[in-house]
Amino acid sequence: MASPLMGDPPQATLHTLDNADGSATYSAPHQGYKIVAGVNYPVEVPYRSDELPESTFVEVNLRPHNGVGMVKERHVEDLIKRTLQALVLGDETPRTMLQVTLQVVSVETDESLPGGVKSGGQGETYLDMLASALNAAILGCLDAGVQMRTVTGAAVIGLSRDDGQVVVNPGVVQRQGCSSLHVFAFTQDGKTLLIESEGRFSMDHLKRAEQAARLAVLGQNQGQRANNKTNASDANKLPNGDVAMNGTGHDSAVVSVLDVMRKAMQARVIEDESWRQD
Numbered sequence: 001m002a003s004p005l006m007g008d009p010p011q012a013t014l015h016t017l018d019n020a021d022g023s024a025t026y027s028a029p030h031q032g033y034k035i036v037a038g039v040n041y042p043v044e045v046p047y048r049s050d051e052l053p054e055s056t057f058v059e060v061n062l063r064p065h066n067g068v069g070m071v072k073e074r075h076v077e078d079l080i081k082r083t084l085q086a087l088v089l090g091d092e093t094p095r096t097m098l099q100v101t102l103q104v105v106s107v108e109t110d111e112s113l114p115g116g117v118k119s120g121g122q123g124e125t126y127l128d129m130l131a132s133a134l135n136a137a138i139l140g141c142l143d144a145g146v147q148m149r150t151v152t153g154a155a156v157i158g159l160s161r162d163d164g165q166v167v168v169n170p171g172v173v174q175r176q177g178c179s180s181l182h183v184f185a186f187t188q189d190g191k192t193l194l195i196e197s198e199g200r201f202s203m204d205h206l207k208r209a210e211q212a213a214r215l216a217v218l219g220q221n222q223g224q225r226a227n228n229k230t231n232a233s234d235a236n237k238l239p240n241g242d243v244a245m246n247g248t249g250h251d252s253a254v255v256s257v258l259d260v261m262r263k264a265m266q267a268r269v270i271e272d273e274s275w276r277q278d
Contacts, residue, residue: 009255010135012264014143015271022144024264025105026136029169033132034105037140042096050097055090057097062133065104072126080134083185083194087138089147098146102133108172125175127183127196131156134185134194135257142265152193153257154185155216157209159201166212180205184213188258219256 008029017023022039045051060081062073069077080100088098131154138152158170158178167174175181180199187193197206 010257010260012135012139012260014139014264014268020140020144022140022142022146024136024139024143026132026139028128028132030108030171031106032108032169032171033129034107035132035136036103036105037133037136038101038103039137039140039144039146040099041141041144041146042093043099045095045097051095052090054094056088056093058084058088058090058100059097060084060100060102060137062102062129063104065107072129076126076130076133079130079194079196080137083134083152084137084141086193087148087150087152088141089149092147098141100137100140102136104129104133124172125181125198127181127198128156128175130154130196131183131185135261139261139264142261143268150187150189151258151261152185152187153217153261154183154194155213155257157182157184157213157216159199159205159209164205166208168212168216180209182206182209182213184210184217186214186217188218190214190218215254215256217257219259220254 010029011025011027013025015023016025016036017038020038021041024037025034026037027034042056045057050057058081060077062069062077062080064070064073080102084098084100134152134154141148142151156169158167158175159165159180159182160167161177161179167178170178170181178199180197180201182201183194183196184192185194192210195210201209
């Protein structure tokens, strides 16, 4: 039986901005969203009315690729804010603010479609932006030394309208053929932190999408431990036993979102400690 594989992992780099307490750049697979996160923490709350006597006030600002933010961006900001509030140890720095600024640097473009369709328009789904923005925000918080209960990662899952095939990180063309899209965020110990869906789907479809997301976020071993009732290798199983991860082959190792985050942190530590070798 074939296992779901990811041949084109996301990319992440820490401390990409000089004038922020923490920063990161996250690039989604297959030329998807590229988002730069700038984090300042802890900073003074600008308005006394926003101060939380026993916790940290979280502010998230999302700036689109072009133009000004609208309803789509405001909704993503709110989801990320609520997710960070569940993660940050706010009682460690009460009456202060965690300020997260997210700038969309680039979006996916497909010139084969009429007019060269771009991802990210107000008529497009917000789910791919949500996953990339959340991952960028978490990376920025790690770089800034924000005290958090755990680390989380997110992935986008699509279900094909024709055959129910599960597609991880679907591109702008693949999304046109999906009956539903889903974003799942999991903590490093496998707990579900966020679920957002749109489209038409059954509970069985949602379960299959969640299994694929666990594999994409947690990796093979962690995904199996977190979901011991379901074999993670069946996450993208089709009736004929085939799977799909955005068109990748079956001979590559799974590189999960949390793997990418760990490697980015390791690279940051190595860079910080390089002066010891001089």
